[in-house]
Amino acid sequence: MSELAHSPLVEIENVEQRFGGSSGFLSPSQPLVKALNSVSLTINKGDSFCLVGESGCGKSTLARAVIGLNPPTAGHIKYQGNRIDNLSTRERQPYTRKMQMVFQNPYASLNPRMTVAQTLQEPLQIHFPTMSRAEIEAKVEEVMLSVGNDPSWLERYPHEFSGGQRQRISIARALMLDPEFIVADEPISALDVSIQAQVLNVMMEAQESRNLTYLFITHDLSVVEHFGNRVAVMYLGTVCELADTKNLFATPRHPYTQALLSAVPKMDGSGVNHVKMSGEVPTAMDLPSGCVFHTRCPYANDRCKREIPKLKDNGDTQTACFAVEEGRL
Amino acid sequence: MALLEVKDLQVEFPLGRKTLKALHGVSFSLEKGERLGIVGESGAGKSVAAFSILNLLTRPGRISAGEVRFEGRDLSKLSADEMRQIRGNRISMIFQDPMMTLNPVLTIGTQMIECLKAHRDISDKEAKELAIARLRDVMIPSPEKRMDSYPHELSGGMRQRVVIAIALLTDPSIIIADEPTTALDVTIQAEIMSLMLDLCKTNNVGLILITHDLAVVSQVTEKMIVMYAGRIVEQGETQDIINNPKHPYTRGLIKALPQENLPGARLNQIRGSMPSLDAIPVGCAFNPRCDFADENCCKNLPELAGPIAHQAACTKIDTLPEFTAVGARK
Numbered sequence: 001m002s003e004l005a006h007s008p009l010v011e012i013e014n015v016e017q018r019f020g021g022s023s024g025f026l027s028p029s030q031p032l033v034k035a036l037n038s039v040s041l042t043i044n045k046g047d048s049f050c051l052v053g054e055s056g057c058g059k060s061t062l063a064r065a066v067i068g069l070n071p072p073t074a075g076h077i078k079y080q081g082n083r084i085d086n087l088s089t090r091e092r093q094p095y096t097r098k099m100q101m102v103f104q105n106p107y108a109s110l111n112p113r114m115t116v117a118q119t120l121q122e123p124l125q126i127h128f129p130t131m132s133r134a135e136i137e138a139k140v141e142e143v144m145l146s147v148g149n150d151p152s153w154l155e156r157y158p159h160e161f162s163g164g165q166r167q168r169i170s171i172a173r174a175l176m177l178d179p180e181f182i183v184a185d186e187p188i189s190a191l192d193v194s195i196q197a198q199v200l201n202v203m204m205e206a207q208e209s210r211n212l213t214y215l216f217i218t219h220d221l222s223v224v225e226h227f228g229n230r231v232a233v234m235y236l237g238t239v240c241e242l243a244d245t246k247n248l249f250a251t252p253r254h255p256y257t258q259a260l261l262s263a264v265p266k267m268d269g270s271g272v273n274h275v276k277m278s279g280e281v282p283t284a285m286d287l288p289s290g291c292v293f294h295t296r297c298p299y300a301n302d303r304c305k306r307e308i309p310k311l312k313d314n315g316d317t318q319t320a321c322f323a324v325e326e327g328r329l
Numbered sequence: 330m331a332l333l334e335v336k337d338l339q340v341e342f343p344l345g346r347k348t349l350k351a352l353h354g355v356s357f358s359l360e361k362g363e364r365l366g367i368v369g370e371s372g373a374g375k376s377v378a379a380f381s382i383l384n385l386l387t388r389p390g391r392i393s394a395g396e397v398r399f400e401g402r403d404l405s406k407l408s409a410d411e412m413r414q415i416r417g418n419r420i421s422m423i424f425q426d427p428m429m430t431l432n433p434v435l436t437i438g439t440q441m442i443e444c445l446k447a448h449r450d451i452s453d454k455e456a457k458e459l460a461i462a463r464l465r466d467v468m469i470p471s472p473e474k475r476m477d478s479y480p481h482e483l484s485g486g487m488r489q490r491v492v493i494a495i496a497l498l499t500d501p502s503i504i505i506a507d508e509p510t511t512a513l514d515v516t517i518q519a520e521i522m523s524l525m526l527d528l529c530k531t532n533n534v535g536l537i538l539i540t541h542d543l544a545v546v547s548q549v550t551e552k553m554i555v556m557y558a559g560r561i562v563e564q565g566e567t568q569d570i571i572n573n574p575k576h577p578y579t580r581g582l583i584k585a586l587p588q589e590n591l592p593g594a595r596l597n598q599i600r601g602s603m604p605s606l607d608a609i610p611v612g613c614a615f616n617p618r619c620d621f622a623d624e625n626c627c628k629n630l631p632e633l634a635g636p637i638a639h640q641a642a643c644t645k646i647d648t649l650p651e652f653t654a655v656g657a658r659k
Contacts, residue, residue, distance in 0.1 A: 054514035054515070054516060054517075055485075055514055162602050164602060165602075192370035192371055192541065192602075192603070193370065193541060193543075193582055193585050193586065194370060194581060194582060194585050194598065194599040194602075195370075195602060196585070197585035197586075197587075197596035197597065197598040197599070198598045198600075200587070200596055201595050201596055201598055204593075204595065205595075219514065219515065220515075220587075221515070222586065222587040222588040223587050225587065225588070225592055226587035226588070226590060226592050226593070226596070227587070227593075245592070246592075259516060260515065260516060262519075263515045263516040263518065263519035264515055264544075265515075265518070265519070265522075265542065265544035265545045265547075265548050266544055266547075266548070266588075267543060267544045267547045267571050267583075267586075267588070269547065269568050269571075269572075270548075271526075271548055272519055272522050272523040272526060272548050272549070274516070274519035274520070274523070276520070277516065280484055280486070280487070281484075
């Protein structure tokens with residue numbers, strides 16, 4: 001890969017996200033939810049960067065912070081070196097064109113009262129007001145064909161399509177402005193197995209032909225192994241392991257990553273033999289002290305309860321774990 | 330005689346002038362303590378098959394032909410009262426979403442005791458003790474306290490454990506589980522699945538597991554059925570089907586899994602999508618999506634054929650290339 005391919009595109013620096021916590025004159029006090037805690041990641045140009053973790057670990061919150069739907073409470077988000085988390089909507093517009101999002105549920109993310117053509121034309125009308133009607137129509141058709149959609153779909157409404165087709169329309173919408181960076185939040189979780197393969201293939205083809213960079217959020221580790229080149233494992237709003245996909249699957253270091261990988265059902269006839277974790281996932285309203293994983297970790301000691309581990313490089317992967325650091329594992 | 334025997338089951342949904350057929354003659358059987366997986370994508374008819382066993386079809390859906398024999402009796406001919414003796418007692422059911430299954434305004438304890446008293450002549454005290462024992466079986470910490478909890482106070486995994494405990498309360502001989510872990514995280518799924526496997530083995534309970542996840546089926550079941558458009562297209566011993574699938578649809582499903590492909594390569598996709606019930610193709614329902622289909626496949630309906638341990642409904646089985654696993658399993 002060239003030098004350029006490794007230049008950072010999106011930098012996430014010490015991002016924190018807090019929800020609730022305030023109590024006003026008429027509103028009852030709400031508990032403070034610590035959804036993201038000092039998350040730092042760099043997504044390089046051309047990456048398929050995967051975020052994995054279980055429900056409530058903050059992966060979608062991070063995606064929404066990056067794309068600007070919920071600006072972070074603290075920390076910086078940079079796009080090609082420029083800070084974007086504190087911009088006004090108008091200042092953000094040039095970046096919006098380059099950063100697009102695909103949502104999980106294609107039944108909810110397409111406007112049911114707009115035809116596919118209207119849905120796909122809208123971003124062009126907003127960002128390129130001088131574009132002629134013919135130019136817009138040509139562009140829409142080109143993008144539809146590039147993701148393998150039949151242009152005859154254009155005059156139809158979302159309810160006329162199956163889940164897989166809708167998701168391909170959502171992908172087409174995200175590609176309308178020729179973005180550089182696409183955030184995909186569980187884009188295939190709502191789809192059947194054979195349809196998942198179709199949508200993943202469309203996304204991989206689009207990446208090759210358009211030099212896209214993906215931030216791909218999923219809970220399905222087999223998809224990560226197939227699709228991603230970099231992966232961050234999240235637990236309770238914290239990144240606990242960050243690595244090249246190959247290394248993470250070959251030598252997972254963090255005890256949580258090991259447990260997560262062992263829980264993925266396999267077809268080799270080995271039965272269910274996962275690493276058992278004690279207890280339940282604590283809530284983000286009442287985070288454990290020290291390492292957030294210590295309440296369930298078989299290797300936790302006193303230090304893990306007191307201090308918060310930082311991501312440290314250990315050759316193959318970056319791990320936030322004292323047990324790994326001290327060689328106790 | 331098998332414990333449960335479903336013979337040529339047909340289910341239809343009359344809708345105004347037309348009638349949609351959801352099941353076109355499905356047959357399978359379950360021995361005592363046996364675990365069977367039913368696999369297929371949305372719309373294949375796997376839930377309809379399971380629901381019709383317990384007569385839980387949503388109106389106007391009805392069994393139009395065939396029989397469901399449980400311990401020798403045809404369940405489809407029972408009265409509502411007789412059915413209640415079986416349902417939730419001899420055959421229990423676990424659904425996908427535990428929040429929808431549990432009553433949100435009753436405590437766990439009340440719901441469990443209610444279930445026991447509906448089926449048994451039992452005192453409150455005995456029922457409570459039995460309920461606590463069952464909660465302990467499903468590894469719920471401090472079960473005495475949990476009896477007073479409401480469903481919303483528990484996590485998704487804990488709720489599904491409670492549902493399993495309720496399903497086991499009356500010592501059923503069969504549990505039907507419809508996507509029991511689909512709504513749960515992968516680590517919780519592994520825990521629930523190993524728990525269900527242990528409980529079924531120790532209590533010698535039969536299990537019918539409905540899922541779209543081939544890997545889960547391969548971990549838990551001994552036999553499996555693959556369904557497509559209301560018909561069984563392949564059935565037999567689970568490991569045999571996973572390692573050597575015969576039907577092009579089963580092969581397509583397995584080959585489409587990311588773990589069955591080399592990292593970064595294009596996935597083997599099945600083109601098109603499952604037909605809707607009012608537009609099922611003539612001949613083999615899979616023919617428009619099949620790479621091997623010929624004229625015969627578009628005219629004649631293939632029957633399940635082959636030794637009982639592994640059957641497939643495809644006329645081209647003998648001419649198909651050998652199945653080879655790639656990716657992780659290689």
